[in-house]
Amino acid sequence: MTPKQDEELTAVEAPELLPAPTPEEQAAEAQVAPVSHEEFYQLKAERDQLVDRLARLQAEFENARKRSERERVEFRDYAAGTVVEQFLPVLDNFELALKSAATTEQLRSGVELIVKQMEDILRTLQVNAIPTVGEVFDPRVHEAMGSVERLDLPDQHVAEEIRRGYKLRERLLRPALVRVASNPKQIGE
Numbered sequence: 001m002t003p004k005q006d007e008e009l010t011a012v013e014a015p016e017l018l019p020a021p022t023p024e025e026q027a028a029e030a031q032v033a034p035v036s037h038e039e040f041y042q043l044k045a046e047r048d049q050l051v052d053r054l055a056r057l058q059a060e061f062e063n064a065r066k067r068s069e070r071e072r073v074e075f076r077d078y079a080a081g082t083v084v085e086q087f088l089p090v091l092d093n094f095e096l097a098l099k100s101a102a103t104t105e106q107l108r109s110g111v112e113l114i115v116k117q118m119e120d121i122l123r124t125l126q127v128n129a130i131p132t133v134g135e136v137f138d139p140r141v142h143e144a145m146g147s148v149e150r151l152d153l154p155d156q157h158v159a160e161e162i163r164r165g166y167k168l169r170e171r172l173l174r175p176a177l178v179r180v181a182s183n184p185k186q187i188g189e
Contacts, residue, residue, distance in 0.1 A: 086121045090114060122166070130165035130176045132158045141165060143175040153181035 035043075093114045097107060122128075130141045137144065137156050142165070150159050158178045165176030 083125065086124070087118075090118050090121065093117065125168070127166050127168050127173065130167060132161040132165070132176045132178050134158065137178070137180045141167070141172060141175055142178045142180075144180050145177050147180045147182040149184065150181040151183060151185060153183060155181060155183040155186040157181045 093110070097110045097114070100107065100110070102110070132142065134153065135142075135158050137158055142158060145162055148159050153159055157180070158176075159181040160179040162177040162179065166173040
C-alpha cells in the first residue's frame with residue numbers, strides 16, 4: 001500500500017484524525033447513503049486498478065514518445081548519410097585535382113567535370129538552380145544586390161547572377177543573388 005492509501009484507510013478506521021466537517025459537508029453526507037465495508041473495499045480495489053491502469057498508460061505513452069524521437073533521429077542520420085555518401089566521389093576528385101601537376105587548362109577542365117558531377121548529384125536529389133539572367137525579377141526567389149543600366153533587357157529583369165540560388169523541389173534553399181536591369185527607355189513608357 002502507498003502512504004496515501006494508508007492515510008485513507010486510517011481516516012476511515014479512525015475518523016477522529018480527520019478535521020471536523022463543515023456544515024455543507026455534513027448536509028451532503030446526510031444525503032448520501034452509508035457505504036458498507038464490503039462496498040468500500042470493492043470501490044477502493046476498482047480505484048486502485050484504475051490508478052494502476054493510468055500509470056501503465058502513461059508509461060506506454062512515454063515509451064512511445066521516446067521511441068518516436070529515437071526513430072526520427074535515426075532516420076535523419078540515415079538520410080544525411082545517404083546524401084553525404086553521394087558527395088564523397090566529388091571530394092575524391094577535388095583531392096586528386098589538388099595532387100595533380102597538370103597545366104592550368106587541364107585543371108580547369110577537371111574542375112568543370114567536377115562541377116558537372118556535383119550538378120548531377122544535386123539533380124538526383126531534386127535540387128534545382130533558380131533561373132536568373134533574363135528572367136523577371138521575383139523577390140520570392142531572387143535577392144537584389146543592386147541594379148545596372150541595361151538597354152538590351154526589359155526593366156526589372158535579372159541582368160547578372162552573383163550567386164546561384166537553389167530549390168529543393170518547391171522549397172527555397174537559398175535565393176539567387178542578382179543585379180536587376182534598369183532600362184531608362186522603358187521607365188518613361
